[in-house]
Amino acid sequence: MDTRPPEPSSFPYSLCLNLMKDIETLVEVMAQHFYGDDNKWNFIAVTEATKLLARLALLRDSGYKMLLHGGETMNDGKDPNEANQQHTNGRLLHHGRNGHFTPEGRALSAMSRFGENARMLSDPTWFRRAEHHQRAIMELPESDIKRSKPTLSSFLSEKGFLGGLFLMGEVMFIARPLIYVLLIRKYGIRSWRPWFVSLFIDLVGMSSSTISSIADKDRKLQLSEPDKDELRRRKMLLALYLMRDPCFGKYTRQRLESTEKTLEHIPIVGFLAAKLIELLVGAQTRYTYMSGS
Numbered sequence: 485m486d487t488r489p490p491e492p493s494s495f496p497y498s499l500c501l502n503l504m505k506d507i508e509t510l511v512e513v514m515a516q517h518f519y520g521d522d523n524k525w526n527f528i529a530v531t532e533a534t535k536l537l538a539r540l541a542l543l544r545d546s547g548y549k550m551l552l553h554g555g556e557t558m559n560d561g562k563d564p565n566e567a568n569q570q571h572t573n574g575r576l577l578h579h580g581r582n583g584h585f586t587p588e589g590r591a592l593s594a595m596s597r598f599g600e601n602a603r604m605l606s607d608p609t610w611f612r613r614a615e616h617h618q619r620a621i622m623e624l625p626e627s628d629i630k631r632s633k634p635t636l637s638s639f640l641s642e643k644g645f646l647g648g649l650f651l652m653g654e655v656m657f658i659a660r661p662l663i664y665v666l667l668i669r670k671y672g673i674r675s676w677r678p679w680f681v682s683l684f685i686d687l688v689g690m691s692s693s694t695i696s697s698i699a700d701k702d703r704k705l706q707l708s709e710p711d712k713d714e715l716r717r718r719k720m721l722l723a724l725y726l727m728r729d730p731c732f733g734k735y736t737r738q739r740l741e742s743t744e745k746t747l748e749h750i751p752i753v754g755f756l757a758a759k760l761i762e763l764l765v766g767a768q769t770r771y772t773y774m775s776g777s
Contacts, residue, residue: 497542501555504535509772525669528771532662535777539658548639548651550693550711551658554777559710643705646696650705653692657718660685661777673729683725690718721776727768740764 508531515524535554542555549559640648660682667678693715697707707715726736740761748754767773 495541495545497538497545498556498558500538501535501542504531504538505554505556509770512770512772525665529662529665529669532665532777536658536662540655543654543658544636545633547633548636548647548654550650550654550707550714552710552714553717557710646699646705649692650696653689653696656685656689656692660689661775664775665771674733676730679725679728679731683722686718686722690715724774724776727764727774729768732768737765 508528511527511531512524515527519527539551539555543549543551546559552559634642639651643650663685664678664682667681668675671677696705697711697715725731744754744758744761747757
């Protein structure tokens, strides 16, 4: 057996981003309570600036790969279908010739399910993500660990113009939340300027990432399945603009109230619709719930 100690892992930026996501709502609530609605944006700006620095460092540390879920999930470039296939092959080892579980296979399967359920109930989310980060680092081949990470100049020289376009999309996705918060501090939450500038950055950033992958005939920027899922997730996040002021106050809220009045005469459905709309209106008052960052 190889008893050499594992190579030192990189800084757990994904874990730090998860911790910041867990405490950012608390920071917003406390800042609003002690300093008021206007001054809370100073604390939110500090939080977004910290996340921006961590994401930029993670982008460089990952070799300029696409950030999954804002960097909260490691992008190891593996296809989930391959992982499922490996899981299926592992399960087949415990089957007998007739397709039924052997006694040893049933015992191992029961113990595995019990262990996973116990861990899901007891372990916090950030701990599970930290374990996933460490496991992903340990499972890297030795050649990948020792291979030097590409610099910005080497990445651009290798990927060319499309690589720069892809990188521009990632940087815009990373910088958008901080720009949005700074504009809110300057113009106020009721102004359309932050709303339109943020939407413009999102559209240009996603267009850059999409165009760079579609126009890549040499497959230098071939997207993996997790990357494609991330692009679809970012497109779905555009729906949050309907829940952000001033669009919410002038248009979305009126539509929700008219829907509530239409459904209030229907038993059960009207009650559930009213509660759902009440939850949406309450969540909309928190930046961290609708930020999409």
